Amino acid sequence: xxxxxxxxxxxxxxxxxxxxxxxxxxxxxxxxxxxxxxxxxxxxxxxxxxxxxxxxxxxxxxxxxxxxxxxxxxxxxxxxxxxxxxxxxxxxxxxxxxxxxxxxxxxxxxxxxxxxxxxxxxxxxxxxx
Numbered sequence: 001x002x003x004x005x006x007x008x009x010x011x012x013x014x015x016x017x018x019x020x021x022x023x024x025x026x027x028x029x030x031x032x033x034x035x036x037x038x039x040x041x042x043x044x045x046x047x048x049x050x051x052x053x054x055x056x057x058x059x060x061x062x063x064x065x066x067x068x069x070x071x072x073x074x075x076x077x078x079x080x081x082x083x084x085x086x087x088x089x090x091x092x093x094x095x096x097x098x099x100x101x102x103x104x105x106x107x108x109x110x111x112x113x114x115x116x117x118x119x120x121x122x123x124x125x126x127x128x129x
Contacts, residue, residue, distance in 0.1 A: 006078040008036045008128060011089050015040030015066045017048040017106050018083035018120065024055050024062045025121050026128070033129050038064070039072040041089070048106055054117045079128060083120075098127065 008026060010019040019038035026036035043066035055062040069092060082089040084102040100123055105116035 005033060005035050006128065007075070008034055008079040008081060009072060009077045009092060010036060010038040010081045010083055011069065011085075011092060012038070012040050012083040013042055013085045013089065014044040015068075016044035016046065017051050018102050018104065018116070020047050020051050020062070020064050020066075021055065021117050022081065022083065022120050022124065024060050024064060025058070025117075026124055028058075028060045029121070030124065030129055034124070037072055037077075039067045039069040039092075041069055043068050050106070050108075050110060050113050051117075053110065054114050057114070058117075081128075100127075 010022040012019040015038055019040065023036040023038035026034045045066070047062070047064050047066060052062050076095060078095050080092050080097045082097070082099040084100060084104065102120060103116060105113040108116065
């Protein structure tokens with residue numbers, strides 16, 4: 001891995017939607033700048049199917065699985081990004097902690113869901129790259 005690549009851990013409660021989107025977008029579009037991971041404090045059983053469809057529409061084939069924060073490799077991350085779960089977000093020590101307050105799109109229809117996806121991509125571009 002290039003020494004200029006920043007590591008980022010996206011955290012959320014379920015690790016089924018927002019944090020999965022952020023991990024996949026980061027690793028697909030910005031592999032020379034970011035190495036992304038995601039985890040949740042109470043992970044769901046599967047990645048939200050709308051998240052997979054939304055990523056597919058961007059050309060990303062996502063086969064991610066939900067992970068618990070206890071399953072994430074213990075290392076120092078350059079960034080820990082809370083996706084909008086507030087006090088329910090897991091706390092993991094990191095060099096810089098960011099809270100993005102992204103709305104949870106899991107109950108949104110696909111068009112509105114994709115707007116949240118695009119918001120995540122924009123935040124990655126403006127705050128991490």
